[in-house]
Amino acid sequence: MSFRLITKSDIPAYQTLLHNAYQMTTNLGIHFAAAxxxxEQITHHIESNAVYLFEKEGQLVSTLSIRFPWGNNPGPYGLPHLGWFATDSKYKGQGYGNQLWDxxxxxxxxxxLKLPAxxxxxxxxxxxxxxMYTKKGFSKIGHANLTSDHTTVYFEKIFNQKSYTEWKNRSHRQ
Structure with a gap:
C-alpha cells in the first residue's frame, strides 16, 4: 500500500475511478464535475492542484485533491479546499478512503503545509x-447555489487555532 501524488500516466485509471465512484451520486440526481x-479537464486539474492517490498492489484505490487559493479553481474562503474525494467501488467500506484522508x-x-485550516x-x-465530514471534525461555514440541482454547503476544519486566528485577523484587515 502506498500514498503518492498523481502523475500524467495515472490519468486513465484516475478518470475511471472518478466516473465509477461518482456514479452513485449522479444516480441521486446530484451532479458533481468529477462524475x-x-x-483534458483532468490534465488541467492535476497541473494546478495536488492530487493524492492511495494504491494497493498497483491498483488505484482512492484519491483526494487539494485545490489551492492561487490555483485555477480556488475554494471560496481563501484556504486550500479539498475535493474529488473518491474510492473505487471495489474497495468501498474497507477504510481505504479514510486511510488516504487521514x-x-x-x-x-x-x-x-502547516495549514491553519x-x-x-x-x-x-x-x-x-x-x-461524514462533521464526524471528521469539519464545521459548516456557509452555502451557495452554484448549480441547478443542489445547494453547496461549505465546511471548514481548523488545525491550528492560533495560526487560524492570526490568518483571519490579517485577511479581514485587507
Whole structure:
C-alpha cells in the first residue's frame, strides 16, 4: 500500500475511478464535475492542484485533491479546499478512503503545509456526506447555489487555532 501524488500516466485509471465512484451520486440526481470529467479537464486539474492517490498492489484505490487559493479553481474562503474525494467501488467500506484522508490531513495539510485550516464543499441534499465530514471534525461555514440541482454547503476544519486566528485577523484587515 502506498500514498503518492498523481502523475500524467495515472490519468486513465484516475478518470475511471472518478466516473465509477461518482456514479452513485449522479444516480441521486446530484451532479458533481468529477462524475463526467474528461481527460483534458483532468490534465488541467492535476497541473494546478495536488492530487493524492492511495494504491494497493498497483491498483488505484482512492484519491483526494487539494485545490489551492492561487490555483485555477480556488475554494471560496481563501484556504486550500479539498475535493474529488473518491474510492473505487471495489474497495468501498474497507477504510481505504479514510486511510488516504487521514494521511493527507496529517502528513500534507498539517505537517508539510502547516495549514491553519482547510475547507470543502458538498451537496446539501446528499444523504451522508455532510454527516461524514462533521464526524471528521469539519464545521459548516456557509452555502451557495452554484448549480441547478443542489445547494453547496461549505465546511471548514481548523488545525491550528492560533495560526487560524492570526490568518483571519490579517485577511479581514485587507
Amino acid at each position: 463526467t470529467v474528461n481527460t 494521511w493527507v490531513e496529517q502528513q500534507i495539510l498539517i505537517n508539510q 482547510v475547507t470543502l464543499g458538498t451537496a446539501q441534499n446528499h444523504p451522508w456526506l455532510a454527516q
